[in-house]
Amino acid sequence: MTDKRLDKLVRAFAKGDESAFDALYEATSADVYYTILMVLKDPSLSEDIMQDTYMKMIESLPKYRPQGKFRAWIKTIAKRLALNAYHERKKESPHDDDEGPLSLLAQEDGSEKRSELEELMRTLDEEEKEIVIRHAVLGEKHKDIAEALARPLGTVLWKYRNALGKMRRKGGAPDEE
Amino acid sequence: MKNKEWEKRIRSAAKKDVPDVKEEIKSSDVYQNHITSALHKRSTTSGKSFALRYVYAGMAVVAVFMLALILPFGIDGATSVYLDINPGLRIDIDEEDNVLDLFATNPDGEDFLTLLDEPEDKPLDDVIDNIIDKAIERGYLSDEAPYIVYDVRGPSAEQEERILQRLEERLPDVVGTRIAGFAVMRGHGGDETPDEQERAQTHGMSVMRLRLIEHIDDETDDYSFADLKDLSVGELRRIMEEKDIPHHTPGPPSDRPGGPPW
Numbered sequence: 001m002t003d004k005r006l007d008k009l010v011r012a013f014a015k016g017d018e019s020a021f022d023a024l025y026e027a028t029s030a031d032v033y034y035t036i037l038m039v040l041k042d043p044s045l046s047e048d049i050m051q052d053t054y055m056k057m058i059e060s061l062p063k064y065r066p067q068g069k070f071r072a073w074i075k076t077i078a079k080r081l082a083l084n085a086y087h088e089r090k091k092e093s094p095h096d097d098d099e100g101p102l103s104l105l106a107q108e109d110g111s112e113k114r115s116e117l118e119e120l121m122r123t124l125d126e127e128e129k130e131i132v133i134r135h136a137v138l139g140e141k142h143k144d145i146a147e148a149l150a151r152p153l154g155t156v157l158w159k160y161r162n163a164l165g166k167m168r169r170k171g172g173a174p175d176e177e
Numbered sequence: 178m179k180n181k182e183w184e185k186r187i188r189s190a191a192k193k194d195v196p197d198v199k200e201e202i203k204s205s206d207v208y209q210n211h212i213t214s215a216l217h218k219r220s221t222t223s224g225k226s227f228a229l230r231y232v233y234a235g236m237a238v239v240a241v242f243m244l245a246l247i248l249p250f251g252i253d254g255a256t257s258v259y260l261d262i263n264p265g266l267r268i269d270i271d272e273e274d275n276v277l278d279l280f281a282t283n284p285d286g287e288d289f290l291t292l293l294d295e296p297e298d299k300p301l302d303d304v305i306d307n308i309i310d311k312a313i314e315r316g317y318l319s320d321e322a323p324y325i326v327y328d329v330r331g332p333s334a335e336q337e338e339r340i341l342q343r344l345e346e347r348l349p350d351v352v353g354t355r356i357a358g359f360a361v362m363r364g365h366g367g368d369e370t371p372d373e374q375e376r377a378q379t380h381g382m383s384v385m386r387l388r389l390i391e392h393i394d395d396e397t398d399d400y401s402f403a404d405l406k407d408l409s410v411g412e413l414r415r416i417m418e419e420k421d422i423p424h425h426t427p428g429p430p431s432d433r434p435g436g437p438p439w
Contacts, residue, residue, distance in 0.1 A: 016215030018203075025199050030188075033195045047196040054198070055207040116190040136184040137191040141407040153412075157404060164183050 003068035010070055014061055024070075025054065031071060032078045034137050038130060038148075039082035040089075049085050053078040121163075123170045128163040131156055180401040256331025258301065258340060260308065261386050262317045262324075263408075264289035272336065274301045283382060283407070289315070301340070302347070309352055318352065323359040324414065325352070326386055380406055389413055396422040 006027060012020035032053050036046040056077050064073060114122070121129050127149070134140040134148070146156040202208055255269040255277050265282035266289070279296045281287040292311045296304045312318040318325070325348055329340045345361060353359045377387040390405045393413060397420045405413065416422075 014215060015218075016212050018212060021203070021208075022199070025202075029197075029199075030192045030195050034191065043196075047198060050196065051198045051201055051205075054202045055205055058202075058207050058211045061211070115194045117187070117194045120187060120190050132187060133191065135403075136187040142404065143407060157400075160404075161180075161399070164180055167183060167187075 003071065006070040007066035007068055010061070010064065010066055028071060028074055031075055031138060034133055035075045035078045036082040038134060038138070039079060039086055041126075045085060045089070046082070049078070049081050052081050056081060120167055123166045124163050128159055128166075131160050132163050132167075135160055180403065184403065256329065256333065256336050256340065258305075258344070259326075259328040259330070260305075261326040261382065262308075262312045263322070264312070264317060265382055265386070266290070266308065268296070268301065268304060270301050270340075272333070274336075274340070275299065276301055276304045279304065283380075285317075285407075289317075302343075305344075305348075306351065309348075313352075313355060318356055318359075320357045322412070323352075323356045324362060325359075326362045326389075382406070393417060393420075393422055396420065 006024065009020040009024045009027075013024060029050070033046060033050050036049045036053070037043060040046050040049065053074065057074050060077070064070070121132065124132065130149070131145055134145045135142060140148075142156050142160065143153055145151075146153040149156065151159075255271065258268040258270060259282065260266045260268070261282075264285040266286050267280045267282050269277040269280070271277055276296045276299050279290060279293065281290050289311065292315070293304075294307050296307075309318065316322075327341075327344050327348070329337050329344070331337045331340075348361045349359060373387060380387065382390075390402060390413065393400060393405055393416060394402045397416075399420065400416065405416075408416075
């Protein structure tokens with residue numbers, strides 16, 4: 001969906017149009033969820049923060065000036081709330097990191113059934129998953145991913161290509177092929 | 178091409194994994210209060226007198242008419258100077274080479290714009306100096322990335338040619354003393370196809386940069402267009418050297434005066 005169209009929906013929702021909210025949610029929920037997940041690495045907590053993000057967006061709506069940047073704006077809110085939650089969790093259990101990183105995609109409900117995304121990424125390590133999600137889903141540039149992961153750009157580019165290669169080899173061909 | 182198919186497949190799978198919290202949000206007090214207050218505001222606003230609306234409409238018509246008088250040629254008549262340093266920028270100038278407005282042509286450009294001084298009504302040279310200072314300060318222009326790709330397009334061939342020539346002479350003078358091995362690369366607007374223009378516009382880059390990226394994409398399977406489109410010119414150049422890609426772009430004549438080295 002174009003940024004212009006998003007701004008139109010924001011204006012409609014500001015006037016109380018509930019169907020505009022449905023469309024806004026549909027267009028941005030993946031951006032919001034994965035932005036949070038990249039910070040927290042915890043699907044269950046990310047779901048809660050995702051809810052908080054939309055509520056914060058609604059509260060802050062009077063301050064938003066439609067300039068074609070709604071997606072970036074709501075992602076900023078999501079990231080800020082995710083970082084707050086991260087620091088909060090850190091304060092509560094300062095030794096969390098000692099237990100190793102949480103899985104990016106595995107749900108805590110113990111369900112054995114893998115989602116399509118988990119299935120696609122089953123051969124990737126956690127860092128590869130993160131690079132793929134950041135680039136392919138969130139549209140982040142490799143340069144920014146390299147900065148976020150404190151890795152050289154070449155490594156990120158290589159890991160990304162390598163991850164796609166692994167998925168191609170193990171995951172079967174896309175339907176279109 | 179294959180990478181793009183996979184990215185599409187990943188995006189679609191990722192979307193299916195997003196938890197649906199819409200109903201929880203819609204049943205929250207925050208959401209309900211927003212809807213109630215927005216609808217209340219709308220019902221009171223719609224009670225405004227028609228007479229007042231006609232006054233507002235009349236004022237809008239007068240404002241548009243006055244703008245048309247003030248800007249006889251409109252922003253569409255401006256000449257555009259495109260600079261790609263990695264932040265991509267478009268500078269619109271008037272007939273006297275003063276800046277009308279400055280725009281970003283890629284996401285890095287958006288951030289970069291916030292660093293610059295107010296450009297309106299300033300001479301083009303001053304605005305370019307400001308851009309160069311900030312680009313060097315932020316490391317976009319450095320010994321490792323010593324390139325600027327530029328392009329000029331406008332309704333006056335004379336002005337277009339004059340600005341092209343000035344950039345070609347002035348940029349090496351201004352930047353060359355500060356950045357080792359600095360080079361400028363020039364693109365011509367005249368030999369672009371409509372298809373190239375459309376694709377360049379879609380990706381928010383100049384046609385010159387689009388041609389360079391598509392050239393690398395054609396010559397090697399190691400990088401996709403998506404991998405390349407956000408890299409700096411220095412990084413693109415490095416890839417070309419690493420992969421031994423010949424320095425030429427398809428399409429425009431390579432022997433034009435002041436043309437790029439490929």
